Amino acid sequence: MNSFSIQPYPFSKEGLVTLEANPRGRNWPVVYLIDNDKELYVGETTSAGVRFRQHLENPDRKKLRTVQIIFDEEFNKSAILDIEQTLIQMFQADRKMKLQNKNGGQSSKHDYYQRTKYQNKVDDIWNELHEMGLTRNSAHAIRNSNLFKYSPFNTLTSEQEAVSQEIISNILDCLRKGKKGSAVLHGVAGTGKSIVLINMIYTLLNAMDAKYDDSDLSPEERFELDQRISLGCDIRDYVKDYGPLKIGFVVPMTSIRETFRTVFRNSREAHLSTSMVIGPNDVLKKKYDVIFVDEAHRLARRKSLTSYGSFDDACKKLGLDPVTSTQLDMIQKCSRYSVLVYDSNQTVKSSDITPEQFDGAMAGRVRTDHYLSTQMRCEGGNSLLDYLSDIFDCKASGMVSMEKEYDLRLWDDPNAMIDKIRQLDKTYSLCRNLAGYAWPWKSKNCTSVEDALAKDKADIVFGDRKYVWNMNNKEWILRPGAVNEIGCIHTTQGYDLNYAGIIMGKEIDYDPDNKCIVTYRNLFHDKKVKSGVSDDQLTKYIINSYKVMMVRGIKGCYIYACNKNLRDYLSRFIPIEDLNNR
Secondary structure, eight states: OOOOEEEEEEESSHHHHHHTSSSSTTTSEEEEEEOOSSSSEEEESSSSHHHHHHHTOOGGGGOOOEHHHHHTTTOOHHHHHHHHHHHHHHHHOOOSSSOOOOOGGOOOOOTTTTTHHHHEEEEHHHHHHHHSSSSSSSHHHHOHHHHHHHHHTOOOOOHHHHHHHHHHHHHHHHHHTTOOOOEEOOTTSSSOHHHHHHHHHHHHGGGGGGOOOOOOOOTHHHHHHHOOOOOOOHHHHHHHOSSSEEEEEEEOOOHHHHHHHHHTTOGGGGGGGGEEEGGGGGGSOEEEEEEEHHHHHGGGBBBSSSSSHHHHHHHHTTTTOTTTTTTTHHHHEEEEEEEEEEEEOOOOOBBBOOHHHHHHHHTEEEEEEOOOOOSSOOHHHHHHHHHHHHHHHTTTOOOOOOGGGEEEEEEEEEEHHHHHHHHHHHSSSOOEEESSSSSSOTTOOOOSSHHEEEEEOOOHHHEEEEEESSSSSSTTSSSGGGGGGGOOOOHTTTHHHHEEEEOOOOOEETTTTTTTEOOOOGGGHHHHHHHOOOHHHHHHHHHHHHHHHTEEEEEEEEEEEEHHHHHHHHHSOOBBOOOOOO
């Protein structure tokens, strides 16, 4: 049974009198909403009556009519701040009502005692608001939406906030001094690097009209707000002296680029626009003050490209040698400052920029390096990433239990695993089966799964069960029917899933004599990836791809290995699904 209640009050002096008669209307932590069915303000306070009176005097609130106050005997200051921030993000993603909130007054996201319990309350609160007609979508649908995950209103952790402020300060310093610069943001998968980029873009674009709410703050929150106000003043001073910043957001991978364009299109109130989200070759169309690059390790060099012509033309227009240059060189040419998310362990193709080329592109620029260490995506936490690395490096000593009961399982029946992922998708959504390139793409020219099966062009076959690769490259993860297809690294890198089912093909195995992971070039079917690379480099690409796919799942990862030696090796470290007791 829920311990909270949502009580409505007229947004008027009469409503204030009624609220102040409530024993918890004066000195109790609450979260509240003020709305008129079209616009909405979300807030938190330890004194509802005082905040109510302040809002009545605020001209921005004049058009609002009703206050919904969420009371709960279990609320505390940390909880209400966290719930307020999450509700703001959810309402922004829901888009039923226009938010009046500005992000300036929020403090950093902190962990606190029983945070999971209070986040579960958020979903219950949201679903009750949904029944009241105040939201368009359910909590489940909102949390699965990319507009929620990548919202510019996302509240950063203290670690993310510190890195963001450092980079923005460096940007302004370099631009003022007329120096070219680059900030390199390091962090393993799931540390929130994309969220930090979007938050920085939001901060730079909204400093001129940011409004800061400094009421009802703890000393720690006030200190954080003072830092944010100081940074905002620096941005405003720069814009007044030099004009608005010209910003671009480069996303190398086509699939997730479309997703970010959707997020930016639906974030106009944050001054974001789809024209900011561009491909690497698009940078030469104009000069930028700052270019942000997500997944910079996926920027291309002149090797195994689909179109050499467009790459060569772009280089020549910028006066670069196509043979020795990369897309990062293009970006550096077209920007005064660049912010680059980089993780060499996520390179998965021979066309990806090499570490040497990446470092070479920093020549003549002021370079700073910044690090995010806290894993935010998988409920398995940082220990999952370390554990998977130890397994692939053959350094793991024994089976380790995952944090927070992360659902990591090894399967000995691929069809049962695929069926289980499909079943979980009905419950959670965003559950997908993925595989390595151990099968040729027979269904390439087919129009649908049914078309491929009718033409006997199934790509992957286990017993009497037939499957096809993903039928689309752009936003495949989000497409209806995707759960009935098998995805790959190129349609999943950068995305979150709830559960991921990973099929490790015959191209990867375990050598029990030499006690190491091995790969077989002749059984790997991505010609562009293996073209012109050594066996050792190909092994690195294959392993990187599997590791990236394995950490897509927030709640769990299921694994099937086609080769028995590899399956036996993995069974030392990953619990085997008991098919007899499912």
